[in-house]
């Protein structure tokens with residue numbers, strides 16, 4: 604059987620948004636091939652999320668339940684998902700470039716003796732061969748490469764989160780759910796998770812925020828980020844940062860936006876003292892509107908922004924915050 608198989612992800616007590624994003628990508632590929640889009644849900648009790656996966660765009664859901672899959676051990680996931688792929692024989696496998704997927708994708712490809720397209724930001728079907736083509740950033744985000752799968756083996760693509768919008772759940776969608784049985788031995792688990800540290804975060808998550816305010820190295824230190832955090836919270840958004848600011852130790856790397864940080868797709872992205880290096884822009888190219896404050900009129904960020912202010916943030920930011928505050932309170 605040919606088809607598209609997605610590695611679904613369950614985050615806590617909800618279906619991970621990457622599952623809906625991949626279902627959207629899968630349905631777009633299937634529009635050409637007519638393939639069925641299936642989601643494999645692995646976990647301790649994955650059945651309860653099957654309806655959500657169908658509402659998110661799956662035509663079919665395969666559930667794989669095993670106690671060894673309950674606590675997210677990658678070796679157990681890899682073994683179970685490999686067996687799910689063998690049993691369902693898809694032509695395309697879609698995996699999110701998440702904490703789990705970025706490792707699982709290449710390991711699965713190696714085991715199956717096929718190639719993998721990592722860090723894809725766009726997938727399409729090559730008209731001449733019918734094979735999947737993937738667009739991926741290369742040379743540290745300075746160029747995009749289009750690669751097309753050759754031969755007739757399984758095509759495995761690891762897709763960057765937030766490059767496609769997850770659809771609003773459509774509860775009127777219907778689909779079949781089928782339980783797969785796999786053989787899992789605890790001996791497959793070579794790496795063990797010894798601890799989980801949950802980072803406390805206030806307000807909206809950076810990846811989910813519709814408004815993000817980010818600061819860069821030009822802020823000169825840790826303290827101005829408190830002002831940015833205040834602005835972000837005033838706007839009901841989240842704060843981000845450039846890698847240079849995180850590397851300087853002013854903020855934790857969980858705030859980093861960019862190629863090696865988080866991909867964000869806010870409606871409004873306000874950058875303060877960020878140069879707009881390609882590696883930073885790779886993480887925010889999906890922002891609908893970019894506002895930039897930078898004292899260098901030739902800064903790269905001005906090529907990508909809808910509104911730009913050339914000036915010292917020390918002068919521009921207080922006036923900006925005052926105006927935002929007036930508008931919010933009026």
Ligand SMILES: Cc1cc2nc3c(=O)[nH]c(=O)nc-3n(C[C@H](O)[C@H](O)[C@H](O)COP(=O)(O)OP(=O)(O)OC[C@H]3O[C@@H](n4cnc5c(N)ncnc54)[C@H](O)[C@@H]3O)c2cc1C
Nearest residue numbers: 819820821845846847861862863864876878882883898916
């Ligand atoms: C493989 C690789 C991956 C990378 N991944 C990432 C990534 O994920 N995210 C990321 O951000 N970077 C990433 N980088 C680093 C990236 O190339 C840049 O070095 C980084 O984004 C620069 O951060 P910045 O804009 O804060 O600092 P700078 O480039 O130092 O820019 C600071 C800006 O602040 C402005 N400024 C200074 N003072 C003021 C002032 N008083 N008022 C107003 N403006 C002022 C300056 O004009 C300048 O434009 C990566 C690099 C590589 C090689």
